[in-house]
Amino acid sequence: MLAVEMAKAAHRWRTWVMAAAFIAIPVLIVTALLLSTDRPEPGEGPPFLTLVQVNGVFASLVGITTIQPFFLPLAAGLLAGDAIAGESQAGTLRYLLARPVGRTRLVVAKYASVMILVGGAVVLVGLTGLAVGGAAYGLGPLPTLSGATLPVGVALARVVLAGMYVTAGMAGLVAIGLFISTLTDSGPGATVATVGIYIVMQILGALSALRIIHPYLLSHYSLAFTGLFRSPVALDEVMTGLVAYAFYVAVFLGGAVAVFRRKDVTS
Amino acid sequence: MSVLATSDLTKRYGDELVVNHLNLSIAAGDLYGFLGPNGAGKSTTIRMALGLVFPDGGSVEVGGHSVFSSTEARSRALSRVGAVVEEPAFWGYLSGRRNLEYFARAGGNKVDRRARLDDIDEVLRQVGLADAAAKRVKAYSQGMRQRLGIGRALLGHPDLLVLDEPTNGLDPQGMKEVRALLRRLADNGTTVFVSSHLLGEVEAMCDRVGVLVAGKLVAEGQPGHLVDEPDRVRVDVDDRRHALDVLRAVPGISLDELEARSDGGPGPIMVGLANGATPAGVNAALVSAGIGVRALVPEHARLEDVFLTLTEGE
Numbered sequence: 001m002l003a004v005e006m007a008k009a010a011h012r013w014r015t016w017v018m019a020a021a022f023i024a025i026p027v028l029i030v031t032a033l034l035l036s037t038d039r040p041e042p043g044e045g046p047p048f049l050t051l052v053q054v055n056g057v058f059a060s061l062v063g064i065t066t067i068q069p070f071f072l073p074l075a076a077g078l079l080a081g082d083a084i085a086g087e088s089q090a091g092t093l094r095y096l097l098a099r100p101v102g103r104t105r106l107v108v109a110k111y112a113s114v115m116i117l118v119g120g121a122v123v124l125v126g127l128t129g130l131a132v133g134g135a136a137y138g139l140g141p142l143p144t145l146s147g148a149t150l151p152v153g154v155a156l157a158r159v160v161l162a163g164m165y166v167t168a169g170m171a172g173l174v175a176i177g178l179f180i181s182t183l184t185d186s187g188p189g190a191t192v193a194t195v196g197i198y199i200v201m202q203i204l205g206a207l208s209a210l211r212i213i214h215p216y217l218l219s220h221y222s223l224a225f226t227g228l229f230r231s232p233v234a235l236d237e238v239m240t241g242l243v244a245y246a247f248y249v250a251v252f253l254g255g256a257v258a259v260f261r262r263k264d265v266t267s
Numbered sequence: 268m269s270v271l272a273t274s275d276l277t278k279r280y281g282d283e284l285v286v287n288h289l290n291l292s293i294a295a296g297d298l299y300g301f302l303g304p305n306g307a308g309k310s311t312t313i314r315m316a317l318g319l320v321f322p323d324g325g326s327v328e329v330g331g332h333s334v335f336s337s338t339e340a341r342s343r344a345l346s347r348v349g350a351v352v353e354e355p356a357f358w359g360y361l362s363g364r365r366n367l368e369y370f371a372r373a374g375g376n377k378v379d380r381r382a383r384l385d386d387i388d389e390v391l392r393q394v395g396l397a398d399a400a401a402k403r404v405k406a407y408s409q410g411m412r413q414r415l416g417i418g419r420a421l422l423g424h425p426d427l428l429v430l431d432e433p434t435n436g437l438d439p440q441g442m443k444e445v446r447a448l449l450r451r452l453a454d455n456g457t458t459v460f461v462s463s464h465l466l467g468e469v470e471a472m473c474d475r476v477g478v479l480v481a482g483k484l485v486a487e488g489q490p491g492h493l494v495d496e497p498d499r500v501r502v503d504v505d506d507r508r509h510a511l512d513v514l515r516a517v518p519g520i521s522l523d524e525l526e527a528r529s530d531g532g533p534g535p536i537m538v539g540l541a542n543g544a545t546p547a548g549v550n551a552a553l554v555s556a557g558i559g560v561r562a563l564v565p566e567h568a569r570l571e572d573v574f575l576t577l578t579e580g581e
Contacts (some may be wrong), residue, residue: 091356099374
């Protein structure tokens with residue numbers, strides 16, 4: 001079923017439009033820096049932006065941190081929200097279930113396929129950033145936020161880990177999207193609800209008066225991966241983030257399976 | 268052995284009882300017509316048979332396996348079923364062939380998947396879409412989608428075909444081809460369960476029909492014998508005028524206006540039966556009056572008439 005989902009995605013225009021948009025992000029960032037006569041000020045733009053002109057490896061990181069707060073959740077919400085509800089709306093869900101595809105298997109395959117696509121988006125941005133950043137500014141040892149320097153190989157490994165963490169950061173949101181997707185027959189409705197929930201979490205996370213609930217918000221841990229670029233590596237928040245993501249996945253993916261296993265398919 | 272059987276199958280949506288303790292038994296090789304007015308519960312019954320909608324009571328068995336006892340049993344029950352449920356639906360951005368391929372790959376065990384994949388070319392030819400197989404489904408007409416839907420249901424030579432309005436959107440030639448195809452499949456041992464509102468089509472095609480009204484099966488039998496007793500007889504006698512006089516005096520029968528006025532010309536007399544009047548009673552009345560009865564043929568009501576009578580007020 002997962003292979004079918006991936007093959008279907010490969011035949012959809014939206015997959016390739018999203019891929020092109022993700023590729024464009026690091027290209028635009030590096031192009032803008034190349035065309036700009038002024039160096040970005042510290043604190044301006046996404047994290048690591050000021051360092052791209054020092055080392056092309058940072059273009060990769062800047063690309064990932066740029067997609068992380070909005071573009072990636074948007075894509076994840078679109079794919080996850082549409083996963084079950086879109087099939088239901090199109091009428092293909094009843095034919096899949098009558099084939100028969102097991103309900104749990106369908107939810108899990110949908111979840112895995114969305115996560116693969118989200119991971120693919122991060123990989124695309126990372127690789128494109130590396131290619132254009134390297135071409136424009138060269139690839140060299142990476143200065144960390146703590147002042148030490150990492151050899152190129154170690155630096156690239158940290159970038160890969162950062163990409164994996166950002167992908168994992170979407171796992172909870174995709175589970176929420178899939179859960180909502182089992183509750184409705186409207187793909188767009190489920191997408192809007194999923195993205196809306198993430199935006200609300202970000203807004204709540206920005207309100208210091210609500211500090212007490214911040215540790216429970218998905219978006220709270222999204223920049224924890226910057227700890228990977230300290231020396232020594234600061235893993236505490238990364239680990240807490242991963243636990244939080246796992247909790248969201250367990251609750252909402254479990255909820256999606258539970259709801260879908262007993263759902264009357266009338267569309 | 269029943270290929271499809273329901274026992275006390277019941278479904279409610281809120282306070283509305285949609286399927287009411289339904290008992291069906293469809294034997295292997297049957298071409299069974301499932302009739303009923305809109306909202307009678309046909310589609311809900313079909314969806315329960317396919318494991319899409321959960322019953323509130325009773326059970327469904329397909330091929331001897333319960334559809335709702337466990338995931339494994341459902342998988343076994345449905346693995347040899349092909350279905351068209353209401354309008355056929357596809358991934359419009361894929362070609363007809365790819366749709367069949369991906370549906371064939373989804374679900375079932377390896378052997379079933381292989382069998383379905385190996386069938387794609389044959390099925391496309393069978394439903395007349397071999398030349399359009401590479402076109403995206405969103406460019407298909409409704410009739411082409413209907414054909415592709417039937418094709419998808421045929422993949423892997425299922426033991427049971429469940430078809431909800433299979434000739435929707437087809438032109439007369441297409442309808443004729445589908446009727447012939449279903450007849451051929453049934454003759455070769457495939458059980459076909461077909462829901463249709465085209466009564467003439469069902470009458471011409473099906474071995475047995477069942478009529479569902481308000482979720483209950485109100486009649487079941489051969490299309491021409493849905494009601495036990497014939498509702499009229501055609502009588503050929505040696506003295507027509509005398510026969511008409513005799514028949515006018517028999518309680519419970521009616522004569523066609525034209526027949527009643529005619530006074531003895533050639534041709535049979537059509538006698539309507541009601542209130543317990545029987546062909547035997549008609550025969551006895553004529554014979555005891557000394558009229559020679561050359562032929563007396565009971566005639567059953569057409570399916571459409573029976574259907575309209577059964578569903579009156581729905």
